[in-house]
Structure formats: structure tokens, C-alpha cells
């Protein structure tokens with residue numbers, strides 16, 4: 001920042017014609033004082049274009065000088081009481097630190113972080129005192145994504161606000177204490193009234209914040225909720241920007257003109273192990289990246305103490321010197337003495353040494369970084385909030401572990417610092433002026449001013465002005481009315497002689513649901529550039545593809561019935577090729593019931609291979625956040641998606657869905673099963689308001705969809721039902737065949753073969769969810785173990801599968817481990833078939849032979865099981881292998 005009243009003089013060190021430069025600068029100065037910055041900018045842009053047209057290669061500028069973006073004369077007056085705010089912030093700093101120290105004294109190794117909040121305290125406090133607005137009846141408030149490992153500071157503030165007790169703070173990271181505790185990081189699952197947005201898996205906060213901001217626009221453009229004034233604030237670390245998720249979606253934010261989005265990157269130049277970019281500058285790198293992506297970049301690098309120095313920097317030498325620093329050096333300067341700063345930083349140029357000769361070493365040491373100066377931060381936040389047309393990123397320069405002194409300030413070990421000794425506590429106390437006596441300080445007691453003190457009144461007053469306290473998670477959506485049952489009727493009737501896939505059936509359910517009077521407008525179809533693969537293109541026209549600007553061009557297929565229709569009130573989120581982005585939209589939609597008090601029902605359709613395994617961490621976050629909705633893993637099955645080969649063919653996503661506690665995972669075979677599951681899901685999630693979500697696999701194999709037999713709905717939901725009992729029952733050996741997805745058809749075929757050729761009675765069961773059965777089995781076993789004296793309970797599957805003499809064969813298009821998990825519920829010998837191993841491209845027939853899951857292998861497994869049980873001779877099995885043309889020496893798919 002140059003003082004605008006004086007003309008800067010060129011620096012002869014890096015200018016080969018200083019006189020000429022001076023003339024140019026003087027002209028510029030004259031225009032600046034007469035016509036203002038806009039005119040200067042216009043002139044420079046004309047010069048720029050002219051020079052370009054004359055063939056002049058202009059230096060490519062990815063970055064601006066290493067100083068604050070907002071000049072002093074554009075800095076607004078600070079609206080708060082700086083003294084009170086500083087005291088409050090100090091108390092919060094102290095309590096946040098004390099909370100971690102006490103937790104680790106109580107329970108060595110319990111962890112927690114001091115240094116992140118220490119660096120971010122001013123950034124966060126200016127937000128709390130002046131910007132973050134809480135919801136009221138019509139306004140959803142701002143959505144603030146706090147840097148996860150800064151949570152001690154958020155708890156410490158809530159303690160001052162009276163929202164958390166001393167007991168809570170004492171139980172930080174000890175959630176299992178009888179009186180409850182505080183979760184390590186923002187986890188809505190664990191603190192459902194408090195935290196809104198999980199952020200601590202690095203990178204997920206930023207990407208979900210971007211899609212949250214976009215979803216706010218979607219709700220507004222579809223006139224579902226007026227989110228006009230909501231801002232989405234996302235606080236993140238500079239190290240966190242290494243995660244692909246952090247920067248991977250920033251283009252969407254500028255493309256969609258998300259002026260409601262503000263990133264605050266805490267550039268303390270350190271991550272966990274050491275410097276983020278010791279040999280270069282992370283701020284430059286981020287500035288270039290965000291500027292390139294079209295964001296409004298505001299750098300907050302230097303505190304007010306630098307203003308007078310910079311104002312005297314007539315030659316630009318100080319700015320040049322700042323521009324020479326690399327992060328490793330900046331970190332070193334932050335831990336060194338004033339004398340060192342004088343010698344190593346200013347001492348490089350005699351002119352600079354002279355510039356600071358009036359300052360003591362102490363004063364040099366106190367030249368703060370911008371991220372610790374409320375005035376600078378406030379100016380940046382205000383500019384960000386008022387910025388129009390683009391998202392804003394604030395790059396705030398801070399010191400990690402600020403205030404910890406030798407206990408960790410700016411040190412590489414600071415991230416892991418969890419303990420302070422008495423001396424360090426005393427220094428911290430003195431530095432921040434906490435009224436705790438020398439005798440008490442060793443205990444690291446919490447400090448809270450009297451309720452009627454000026455400070456506390458101010459604290460509450462500021463929050464009252466901003467609408468209340470935050471973060472706070474609300475549950476304000478009232479239940480939806482149930483969907484008209486007529487929507488599902490056609491699926492219960494079957495498709496007569498028309499062969500369709502379950503993917504087609506689910507897409508049809510979706511297209512019916514969007515028309516439903518009760519839930520229709522709440523449905524959010526989400527797809528990552530696969531709508532045509534899943535046969536959804538008819539929905540383009542029916543619902544429109546959401547675009548904030550509508551459709552500015554005539555689509556190439558405008559004359560066709562199913563043209564690519566973009567509209568401002570479009571319902572479909574066509575995300576392009578980003579499963580992570582689509583999942584983030586799913587999360588924003590699936591939590592709108594809490595964030596905006598509106599029930600939205602996302603249906604996210606994706607290649608099942610690119611779901612659980614690719615974006616599993618986001619799915620986990622969705623569970624934590626109590627998101628609702630339907631994840632549809634389409635083109636499922638290692639052998640059903642036949643031509644696509646190894647990277648596409650999914651035979652294990654259901655296994656990956658197992659550990660997600662609140663995810664109900666289903667693998668239906670028939671359209672009516674899918675319809676029952678979706679109907680039940682809507683009822684549970686949106687009428688009864690259970691905190692669950694769904695994973696349903698859908699296949700692309702076409703076959704006849706039968707009508708629903710009577711009395712099977714309950715079984716479909718619980719995970720298994722009897723599809724057909726054998727007419728031969730009671731006469732000799734019995735095989736019970738369990739099939740899922742399209743492999744159920746092979747079980748039906750196998751039953752025919754077994755009965756006709758081998759005289760084995762065969763019952764058929766459709767398994768819609770091994771996961772549900774497994775959970776029920778777990779629950780039953782656990783209850784029995786805990787209640788040894790009482791009549792044992794029986795799992796649902798065990799109750800259904802009564803026949804102890806029979807052999808059981810389970811086959812699906814998924815790995816064997818899936819059915820294996822319910823073995824405790826199967827009363828007879830249990831043979832499992834599945835698609836373990838890497839996929840191949842070939843026909844379904846060839847693949848099912850390769851993976852040994854077709855009807856012949858089901859027959860073989862049943863016969864072998866019966867022979868092992870002595871119910872038929874082993875010779876029959878040997879004969880069957882021959883008759884069924886099975887090659888016993890074929891490759892094992894598991895390891896080939």
C-alpha cells in the first residue's frame with residue numbers, strides 16, 4: 001500500500017531508467033488523485049491491450065504484491081469495542097487452552113489441539129462479534145464451517161455464552177462420562193443440538209461448503225426458500241488446501257457466481273509436521289489458484305503496525321523485501337527476537353535498516369501479522385460480505401500457536417502441543433491478562449467474568465444483534481405427508497411381458513415421485529454426468545436441469561422431445577463428472593431439513609463402483625451429519641455390468657456400506673422390491689423423521705419384472721422373504737437358495753434344475769439386504785449374551801430359515817463376505833457364492849461362469865453341500881460337474 005498523497009519513487013536497484021519511470025508514476029499519481037482508482041484501472045487496461053496488440057510480451061501476473069489487498073484508506077471504522085473484544089478473546093484463548101491441558105492431565109494421550117485455535121482466534125472472534133448471523137423464523141442464518149481442530153475455541157466461547165457448562169469443558173474428549181462430554185471435533189451425530197457441519201476430515205469442509213452455497217442458490221431459484229441473505233463461511237487451514245477436495249471444486253463456485261460463499265484460509269504457514277511450503281509461499285500459490293479460478297481474493301497479511309512503515313516505503317523497497325521472503329524464513333522470523341528481525345529482515349537493505357531505526361527491538365517483534373489484527377480482518381470480512389458476483393477467499397497470515405511463546409508459538413512441534421507446564425501457563429496468563437492468581441494458575445482453571453460485567457454484557461449484546469448464538473443445529477422441519485400410494489402401484493403389478501432393469505424401474509419411480517403432490521417438489525435428482533447411462537434423459541425435459549442463469553443458448557437437440565433443458569427453476573442437479581461434488585449436493589439437500597427447516601429428498605444416482613469406494617469419506621460425513629435421502633448405486637454388480645471391465649464392475653460396494661451405522665443398504669432384484677424400499681424409506685425419513693439414509697443398488701440387466709406376491713413387504717424391508725416354496729417339499733433332500741439382484745434369476749433357474757434333474761426340493765428366497773439381516777443378527781446375539789437367564793431371542797433370518805436338514809446356498813453379484821456375515825442365522829450347511837476378484841470385460845454369461853455365480857454353480861454348491869451332509873452320494877456331484885460343463889481346473893477368480 002502506498003500513501004496516495006506522495007508519488008512513489010522508483011527503486012534504482014531494479015530499474016534501468018528510474019527517471020523515465022518517475023515521470024510515468026507521477027502521471028499516474030496525478031490521475032489517481034484527480035479521477036480515482038477506477039480511472040487508473042481503466043487506463044492501465046487500455047495500455048495493457050495496446051501493448052499486447054503491438055506484440056509486447058507483458059509479464060504474466062498470477063499474484064499481486066505481498067501486502068494487504070485493502071489499502072488503509074478503504075478500511076472502514078471498526079464497529080466494536082476493541083478493548084472488550086480483546087479481553088473476551090483472551091478469556092476464550094485461555095479456556096480453550098486450559099480445556100486441552102486439563103483433558104490431557106486427566107487422561108494422558110486423549111489429545112486435542114491448542115495451536116490451531118491460537119492462530120485462528122481473531123479470525124473467528126471477529127466473525128462471532130460482527131458477522132455470523134443466527135437463524136430466525138424466516139431466515140436460515142449463516143452457515144459457518146469451522147476448522148475442525150479449532151473446536152476448543154468454539155467450545156470455549158459457548159462456555160462464556162453460558163451454552164456449555166464447566167462440566168462440559170472438563171469432559172472435553174470424554175464423551176462417555178455419565179454427565180456427557182464434548183466431542184473432539186464438529187460432529188452433529190454426537191452433539192446434534194450444537195454442531196452443524198463436520199469438517200475435520202481435511203478437505204471435506206471446503207467442498208461441502210461450496211455445494212452448500214450452491215444449494216442455497218438452488219433453493220432460492222426454485223422458490224422453495226428465500227436464502228438471499230445467507231452467507232456460507234468456511235474456515236480452513238493452509239495445509240488443508242493440499243487435499244484435492246479443498247481446491248477441486250473452486251471453479252464451480254465462481255462459475256455459479258456464488259457471492260454468498262466466503263472462504264477464510266488460516267495461513268499460519270504450518271501444517272502438522274512442519275511448514276506448508278517452506279521453500280516458497282503458500283499465500284502466493286493460493287492467490288494464483290483462486291484468482292485463476294475467478295474468485296475475489298483478499299489478502300490480510302500485515303497488521304496495522306506495518307501501516308506507517310509501508311506508508312513511508314516511497315521506493316517500494318519494503319514491499320520488495322516482503323516479496324522476497326519465503327515461508328520457511330517467515331516462520332523463523334515469527335519465533336526470533338526483534339534484534340534478529342532487524343538484522344535478517346530489515347538488514348538486507350541499508351535503506352530499510354534506516355527506516356526502522358526509530359523502533360526498538362521490542363517494537364519490531366510486535367509487528368503483527370494481519371490475521372491477528374481485528375481491524376484488518378473486519379475490513380476483509382466486510383468487503384467479502386459486500387462483494388457481488390464472485391465468491392471470496394480471504395488469505396489471512398497468522399502464526400501457529402500464537403501466544404504460546406516457547407511452548408509452541410511458530411514451532412514445528414506446535415500442532416501436537418497438548419501440555420503446558422506451570423511456567424508456560426503463567427506466561428500465557430500474563431501475556432493475555434487473565435485474572436488468575438499465581439497460586440491458582442498451575443491448575444489451569446477456567447475463567448469466566450461475572451454475568452453482569454461489561455465484558456459479558458457486550459458478548460451477549462453482540463450476539464443478540466446477530467440473532468442469537470451459533471453454532472446451533474436446529475430441527476425445525478415438520479414431517480411431510482406420505483406419498484400417494486398410487487405412485488408405487490404400477491411397480492407392484494409387474495411388467496407382464498416387458499423386460500426392464502431395476503435401474504429403469506427406479507428412474508421411473510423417481511419420475512413418478514416428482515409429480516407427487518406431497519413430496520414432488522422436494523425431490524432433488526442428482527447425477528454426475530450419467531443420466532443417459534441410467535436412462536434418465538426423459539427427466540431433463542420433465543424437470544429441467546438446474547442452472548442459475550437458465551439456458552442462454554439454443555440446445556443442439558432443441559427440436560427433440562427429450563432435449564437438454566436447462567432452467568433457473570430446474571429440479572435436476574446435473575453435476576458433471578464429480579462424484580464428490582454430487583455427494584456434497586446430496587449432503588446439502590439431505591440436511592436441508594435442519595439447515596433450512598425444509599425437507600428435501602435427494603436421489604443421487606451414480607456408478608456404484610464410484611460411490612462407496614471413491615467417496616466413502618463423504619458418505620461417512622453424511623452419516624455424521626444425519627443426512628437423509630437415497631444413494632442409488634446404478635450399473636451395479638461385478639457380472640451384470642459386463643463390458644466395462646475391472647475398474648467399473650462393482651462387486652463390493654455393499655461390503656463398504658456395512659460399517660456405516662445409519663445407512664440402510666439394499667440390493668433388490670425386482671421392481672416391486674425397489675418400490676417397497678423407496679416407499680418405506682420416504683416414510684421413515686420424512687414422515688417419521690428417522691435419522692437414516694439409504695443405499696440401493698440398481699442393475700442394467702433387462703428381465704421380466706414379476707408382480708409382487710402377497711405378504712412380502714415386511715420381508716423386503718427386513719432383508720429376506722420367501723419367494724417360492726418347492727412343491728416337492730418333505731420328499732428327500734432340500735436346498736434353500738438365497739438370491740439377490742439379477743442373480744436371483746439364476747437361483748430360480750437352479751431350483752428348476754435341482755428339482756428336475758437331481759430330485760432336490762428347492763425353495764427360493766430373495767435377499768434384499770444382507771446388511772439389515774446382519775444388524776438384526778448382531779442385535780439378537782448381543783441381547784442374548786447380555787440376558788443369559790432369559791428366553792433367547794431369535795434373529796429374523798433364523799426364524800424364517802427353519803429347516804436344519806436343508807443345505808443353503810447364497811449367491812449374489814457381490815463378494816462372498818456379504819452372505820457369509822449372516823451365517824450365524826442359517827441353521828443348516830451354508831454355501832456362499834460371489835464375485836470376489838477383479839472384474840473383466842466380457843458377456844454376462846462368460847462373467848458369471850468366470851465368477852462361478854450362475855445357475856450351474858448354484859446347483860453344484862447345493863449338491864456338494866448335500867453330499868457333504870451325506871444326503872446324496874458324492875458321485876452325483878462329480879456327475880453334475882460333467883453334466884453342467886464346469887471346468888474344475890478353471891482359474892480361481894479370487895486371485896487371477
Ligand SMILES: Cc1ncc(C[n+]2csc(CCOP(=O)(O)OP(=O)(O)O)c2C)c(N)n1
Nearest residue numbers: 116200201202237238239240266270271272
Ligand atoms: C483427511 C485428513 N488427513 C489427515 C488429517 C490429520 N490432520 C489433522 S490437522 C492436520 C494439519 C492441518 O494443517 P492446517 O490445515 O494447516 O491447519 P492448522 O492447524 O495449521 O490451522 C492434519 C494432517 C485429517 N484430519 N484429515
Ligand SMILES: [Mg+2]
Nearest residue numbers: 237238239270
Ligand atoms: Mg496451517
